Amino acid sequence: MQVLLAGDHKFLLLELDAGFIANIAKQAGFEFKIEDNSRALCLDLLATDRQAPLLLFDAADPGNLGWFSRCQFYVDGKSGSVLQTPICVANQRDRSGRALPHSIRLQIAKELPASFRLPGKQQVNEQMVYAVLYNLLDALLNKGVGVCGGSAVRPLAGRTESIGTRN
Numbered sequence: 001m002q003v004l005l006a007g008d009h010k011f012l013l014l015e016l017d018a019g020f021i022a023n024i025a026k027q028a029g030f031e032f033k034i035e036d037n038s039r040a041l042c043l044d045l046l047a048t049d050r051q052a053p054l055l056l057f058d059a060a061d062p063g064n065l066g067w068f069s070r071c072q073f074y075v076d077g078k079s080g081s082v083l084q085t086p087i088c089v090a091n092q093r094d095r096s097g098r099a100l101p102h103s104i105r106l107q108i109a110k111e112l113p114a115s116f117r118l119p120g121k122q123q124v125n126e127q128m129v130y131a132v133l134y135n136l137l138d139a140l141l142n143k144g145v146g147v148c149g150g151s152a153v154r155p156l157a158g159r160t161e162s163i164g165t166r167n
Contacts, residue, residue, distance in 0.1 A: 001125050008113035014086075014126055016041050022107075028137035043106040044092065047141065047145050052100030055139070055157035056089075059146030073139050074078065077150025082108060084119045086112055089145075091154050099154040104140065107131065 002013040018036045025032040025045060035042040047054060059074060073082055080088040094102035108129065116124050116134065139145050147155050 002109075012112045012114055012124060013117065014108075014110045014112065014124070014129060016108060016110060016126060016129065021133065021152060025137065028134060029141060030137065039111050041108045041110065043108075045104050045106060045137070046092075047102045050102055051142070054104055055144040056104070056143065056147060056153075056156040057144055058155040059148045060126050061158065063158065071139060071144040071146050073136055073145045075145060075147045075153055077147045078155045079150070080153050081142040082136060082145075084117075085136070086116070086124065086129060086132065087136060089153060092158070101155060101156045104156075106133075107137075135145070 001015060004011040004013055016036075018034050018041060021041065021043065022032060022034055025043060029047060029049065030045040031048050032046070033044040035044075053165055056075070059071075073085075075082050080090050082089060087108040088107045088109075090107075091099040091103040092105055094100055096098055112124060118124055122128060136145070144157070147153050
């Protein structure tokens with residue numbers, strides 16, 4: 001980890017190891033493709049051995065209350081940000097634009113403001129990001145991740161249909 005001063009602004013530059021992240025994705029049970037950019041590390045993840053969709057669900061739907069009560073990660077549905085982490089998520093889509101139920105795209109930011117804190121007011125470092133990533137991948141497979149509001153990130157599990165008239 002490095003510290004960058006840009007005028008009055010102070011940033012943390014994470015030095016994430018793509019090989020280590022690949023090992024985390026493999027241990028969690030995903031097939032993956034990694035793209036390492038200067039400002040972020042992007043992962044395309046696919047859960048091939050899974051019958052059910054990834055546990056990304058609509059946190060506002062009362063039918064998903066059981067999942068909501070036991071999940072530890074929440075996604076802002078407008079921006080895709082996983083709250084209190086340097087990770088963003090996005091749906092992978094097929095040719096017709098529908099979200100693929102076994103696939104997701106993650107982006108891990110390498111540049112963070114110096115004031116950025118993980119849950120529990122912990123300072124961020126590479127080891128903490130690796131731990132958060134593993135826990136997020138485990139939650140997508142076993143515990144559930146809630147999507148809160150917005151329309152940019154679509155839920156994959158639970159009651160995903162919108163309420164209203166059907167044609």
